[in-house]
Amino acid sequence: xxxxxxxxxxxxxxxTGVVFFLSGIFKLLDPVGxxxxxxxxxxxxxxxxxxxxxxxxxxxxxxLETVTGAALITGLWRKVTAIAASVLLGFFxxxxxVLVIFNPVMDCGCFGEVIHLTHMETFVKNLILCALALAxxxxxxxxxxxxxxxxxxxxxxxxxxxxxxxxxxxxxxxxNYTDFKxxxxxxxxxxxxxxxxxxxxxYVLVYEKGGKQKxxxxxxxxxxxxxxxxxxxxxxxxxxQEIFPELTFTDAAGEYRSELAIQHNVMVLxxxxxxxxxxxxxxxxxxxxxxxxxxxxxxxxxxxxYPQAFQTALEKSGLDTDIAxxxxxxxxxxxxxALISMNRSNGGVTCFDNGYLVRKWSxxxxxxADDLGExxxxxxxxxxxxxxxxxxxxxxxxxxxxxxxxxxx
Numbered sequence: 392x393x394x395x396x397x398x399x400x401x402x403x404x405x406x407t408g409v410v411f412f413l414s415g416i417f418k419l420l421d422p423v424g425x426x427x428x429x430x431x432x433x434x435x436x437x438x439x440x441x442x443x444x445x446x447x448x449x450x451x452x453x454x455l456e457t458v459t460g461a462a463l464i465t466g467l468w469r470k471v472t473a474i475a476a477s478v479l480l481g482f483f484x485x486x487x488x489v490l491v492i493f494n495p496v497m498d499c500g501c502f503g504e505v506i507h508l509t510h511m512e513t514f515v516k517n518l519i520l521c522a523l524a525l526a527x528x529x530x531x532x533x534x535x536x537x538x539x540x541x542x543x544x545x546x547x548x549x550x551x552x553x554x555x556x557x558x559x560x561x562x563x564x565x566x567n568y569t570d571f572k573x574x575x576x577x578x579x580x581x582x583x584x585x586x587x588x589x590x591x592x593x594y595v596l597v598y599e600k601g602g603k604q605k606x607x608x609x610x611x612x613x614x615x616x617x618x619x620x621x622x623x624x625x626x627x628x629x630x631x632q633e634i635f636p637e638l639t640f641t642d643a644a645g646e647y648r649s650e651l652a653i654q655h656n657v658m659v660l661x662x663x664x665x666x667x668x669x670x671x672x673x674x675x676x677x678x679x680x681x682x683x684x685x686x687x688x689x690x691x692x693x694x695x696x697y698p699q700a701f702q703t704a705l706e707k708s709g710l711d712t713d714i715a716x717x718x719x720x721x722x723x724x725x726x727x728x729a730l731i732s733m734n735r736s737n738g739g740v741t742c743f744d745n746g747y748l749v750r751k752w753s754x755x756x757x758x759x760a761d762d763l764g765e766x767x768x769x770x771x772x773x774x775x776x777x778x779x780x781x782x783x784x785x786x787x788x789x790x791x792x793x794x795x796x797x798x799x800x
Contacts, residue, residue, distance in 0.1 A: 395526055397535055401466065403527035407476060407520055408463025412793075415457030417503035418449065419556050420786065421564045423735040425449035428500030435495050435602070454556070455479070461548050464797045465541040469534035473527070480524055484517040496604045504568035544800040548793050555789055562753040563735050565782040565789075570636035571733040571741075573748055573779040578635040580653040580746025597621050621728060636748075638733060640691075640725035643698040648723055651691060653746035656767065658688045663695040663730040664737050665704040672738055672754070673705065677714050679740070679757055680721055686763040692718060695727040744771045750778035 394400060418425040426446030433441050441448075459479065462472040487499060490510040499513040508516065528534075559565075567573065595606040598617035607613055638659075639649050652659060660676055662668055668676075676692065683690040694701050701722060705715040734741045738754035749771055752758055758766065766774065 394530060394533055400527045401535070403523040404463050404466070404469075404473075407480075407523050407527060408460045410460070410520060411456050411476065411479075412460025412464060414502055415453045415455070415460060416552070416555075416790070416793075417505040418453035418500070419457065419552070419559055420505070420566065421503050421568070421735065422446060422450050422453075422556075422559050423731065424504050424564075424569075425453055425500065427731070428498060428503075431495075431497040431500075435493075435497060450556070450560075454552075457552055458549070461545055461552075461793075461797060464794075465545045465548075466535070467537050467541055467545055469537065470531065473524075473531060473534065477524055477528060480517065480521050484514070484521055487514040487517050490514070493602070495602055496599075540800060544796045547796050547800070551789065551793060551796075561755055563739060563751050565786040567751075567782075569732045571748060573750065573775055575636055575748050577649075577653055577743065577746045577748075578637040579639075579649040581635050621726065636729075636733070638725065638729055640693055640723040642723055643719075651689070651723075652743055654689050655745055656688045657691060657743040658683045658763075659691045659693055659733070659741045659743065660738065661693045661725075661730045661734050661741065662738050663727050665694050665696050665701060668704075668708065668738060670708045670710055673708055673710050673718060674714060675757070676738065677718055680718075682760050683763055686760075686767045688763065688767065690721070692722045693725045693730055694722055695725060695730050697724055698722075742766070742774075747771075747775075749775045 395403075423446065426449045429445035429449040430442050433439060433445060455475075456479070459472060459475050462468055463476060483501075487510060490497075490499060491514050494510060498507055499510060501508060501513055501516070595608060596612065597604055597606055597620040598613050599605075599620050600613075600617045604620060605613075605617075638652055639647065640652075642648050651657070658679075660679060662676070680690040680692060696704065698719075701724070702715075702719055705718060708715075710718075734751050734753075736751075736753035736755075738757075740752045740757050742749040742751070
């Protein structure tokens with residue numbers, strides 16, 4: 392088989408490389424989110440015993456996509472890269488074909504949280520990439536020669552990717568693509584019209600059975616063969632159809648206290664995996680709650696647990712009784728999915744003001760007394776804009792750096 396002209400082959404390889412590179416980078420932007428998608432795949436294929444490896448496996452696959460994409464764009468190791476890209480595309484295409492056939496309620500996760508595609512859209516995308524790959528690689532010979540300077544550009548880009556990955560693992564994503572993004576308003580703040588207090592939402596419960604999910608009203612619940620997934624609020628006809636993130640939580644008595652999060656100057660410290668928090672982290676959490684309160688904030692400790700299990704987790708950590716009691720008395724209980732969507736850091740802090748999300752911190756850069764004092768005396772709008780803008784600009788600058796180095800150097 393006679394190959395296509397070299398320029399056409401390189402163009403097809405370039406387009407394929409761009410898709411691979413962006414797909415990997417968008418996953419590396421949010422490793423926790425990529426791990427959640429991998430968990431969905433494990434459960435779909437009944438491999439629940441592998442859930443513990445979801446995040447590392449997702450991270451390795453994302454890095455593999457990024458490296459393959461960068462090699463395709465720069466034109467390095469062309470035969471090896473062609474084989475690697477073909478194998479990955481073949482695997483992804485077969486995987487998405489299975490998703491099209493069985494149509495599970497899950498996201499393919501091809502581009503992380505940045506771009507959401509249906510299973511059919513993902514399958515068509517992969518078919519197009521396969522066509523581009525065949526045009527670029529067949530007959531897997533005569534790929535041309537590497538340009539030596541591209542080794543330098545590839546190395547520089549990989550150094551940036553590694554630094555970007557380490558940052559994403561240690562801190563929250565530079566850009567938030569979940570419903571809990573800066574300036575989003577909590578559902579609890581939008582529940583009633585200001586005029587007459589009429590409830591603007593219908594509340595439904597989502598259950599799963601045999602891999603299929605279905606919504607039920609509170610008056611028409613399914614039998615015990617169905618498994619509860621989540622609850623959600625749906626705007627009634629005639630009301631705004633905007634998406635408001637829902638942060639529902641209860642106190643130790645089981646009473647809903649979601650209205651606490653829509654007050655002025657609220658600091659929410661969220662822990663979605665209590666079992667992985669050690670004594671030092673709980674002590675830091677208790678100190679933060681006390682310090683935040685002293686600066687006029689209303690601190691809320693949200694844990695993905697229930698009272699008895701949380702109390703047991705505190706006891707196992709070896710905390711002093713007074714600190715454990717203090718944390719237990721200040722704790723509220725929320726859904727795992729809501730907490731991990733709100734803040735990707737286990738032990739991270741999220742600031743709300745009158746129901747609006749202002750900014751987030753990971754556990755590692757949790758605000759200290761000076762930060763809290765500055766936050767309390769500063770302008771909320773300015774803080775929100777600074778937080779949102781700085782992350783966006785940094786991420787766009789990183790992408791610009793990568794492509795400028797790969798294309799121009």
